[in-house]
Amino acid sequence: MxxxxxxxxxxxxxxxxxxxxxxxxxxxxxxxxxxxxxxxxxxxxxxxxxxxxxxxxxxxxxxxxxxxxxxxxxxxxxxxxxxxxxxxxxxxxxxxxxxxxxxxxxxxxxxxxxxxxxxxxxxxxxxxxxxxxxxxxxxxxxxxxxxxxxxNFNEILRVLDSLQLTATKKVATPVDWKQGDEAMVVPSVKPEDCATLFPKGVRVQAVPSGKQYLRFTTDY
Known part of the structure; x- marks a missing residue:
């Protein structure tokens, strides 16, 4: 069970x-x-x-x-x-x-x-x-x-911060994330909606594929 x-x-x-x-x-x-x-x-x-x-x-x-x-x-x-x-x-x-x-x-x-x-x-x-x-x-x-x-209960606090953030914002948290670090815009957010959802800006990390899926923001 x-x-x-x-x-x-x-x-x-x-x-x-x-x-x-x-x-x-x-x-x-x-x-x-x-x-x-x-x-x-x-x-x-x-x-x-x-x-x-x-x-x-x-x-x-x-x-x-x-x-x-x-x-x-x-x-x-x-x-x-x-x-x-x-x-x-x-x-x-x-x-x-x-x-x-x-x-x-x-x-x-x-x-x-x-x-x-x-x-x-x-x-x-x-x-x-x-x-x-x-x-x-x-x-x-x-x-x-x-x-x-x-x-490690500090890790439990860290994942709790992530859960509480991602429950209300259209972001996910990357590896080793902690409060104050850049979060990542979830793939379901369309590029044209980023300016409305994240008015303080989104950083797009360039990759060889040319796909713009690594999108970072501190606007949360």
């Missing part, structure tokens, strides 16, 4: 460190990121959730709500959250909910099970999944990492 890009994200109900969650109510009209980790009280996961704690202001700037998930129960999450706060020297309340999924129901439904990682009872654990969900409740991006590889 799993979920594909463009699919409606399931409106699940779950217990979390912040109480019961109905996912669509939690998301509201915002963007959202749901990210899973293999297990509480583990080293790489602690660094990852700690990094997200540090980056909460950046996600808030972008109007994004955050939720983590693993197969541990709520009480385990709450205890571990204190370790995470200590690791990143954050004395305030834990800034986002951690979802409990001890039955693995959500992990299976969303395709987040890591076949190579099991708990002491031999049950599979969740992989390091990232799902970015738009205000329309549809899946905009998914990433799956194995347990041995920690994620």
């Amino acid at each position: 799993g979920i594909n890009l463009g699919d409606a994200f399931p409106n699940f109900k779950a217990q979390t460190t912040a109480g019961e969650m109905q996912f669509y109510d939690f998301v509201g009209d915002s963007w959202a990121i749901l990210f899973s980790h293999p297990a509480d009280y583990t080293p790489v996961c602690t660094t990852e959730l700690g990094r997200v704690v540090q980056l909460v202001p950046e996600f808030k700037k972008r109007g994004v709500k955050l939720a983590a998930l693993s197969c541990d129960d709520v009480e385990s999450h709450k205890g571990w959250a204190e370790d995470i706060k200590s690791y990143v020297k954050n004395e305030e309340g834990f800034p986002y909910p951690i979802i409990a999924d001890p039955s693995r129901e959500l992990a299976v439904q969303l395709g987040m099970v890591d076949p190579d990682e099991k708990d002491a009872a031999g049950l599979p654990l969740t992989c390091r999944a990232v799902f970015i969900i738009g205000p329309d409740k549809k899946l905009k991006l998914s990433m799956l990492y194995p347990a041995t590889t920690g994620r």
Whole structure:
């Protein structure tokens, strides 16, 4: 099982460190990121959730709500959250909910099970999944990492900037793009419409074929 890009994200109900969650109510009209980790009280996961704690202001700037998930129960999450706060020297309340999924129901439904990682009872654990969900409740991006590889949440912020930009503008973002760099005019925009859509200008990169498809702009 799993979920594909463009699919409606399931409106699940779950217990979390912040109480019961109905996912669509939690998301509201915002963007959202749901990210899973293999297990509480583990080293790489602690660094990852700690990094997200540090980056909460950046996600808030972008109007994004955050939720983590693993197969541990709520009480385990709450205890571990204190370790995470200590690791990143954050004395305030834990800034986002951690979802409990001890039955693995959500992990299976969303395709987040890591076949190579099991708990002491031999049950599979969740992989390091990232799902970015738009205000329309549809899946905009998914990433799956194995347990041995920690994620780069600065990259997740970068792709979020790209998703939010390209959701409203007729541009795409090239390799290694970051906010402020040139974006690319999408092929569906006709040359005669560029001046209207991008009044600050479009730069066309010449290529041997003579085709004018490499069109760049900072007008976004």
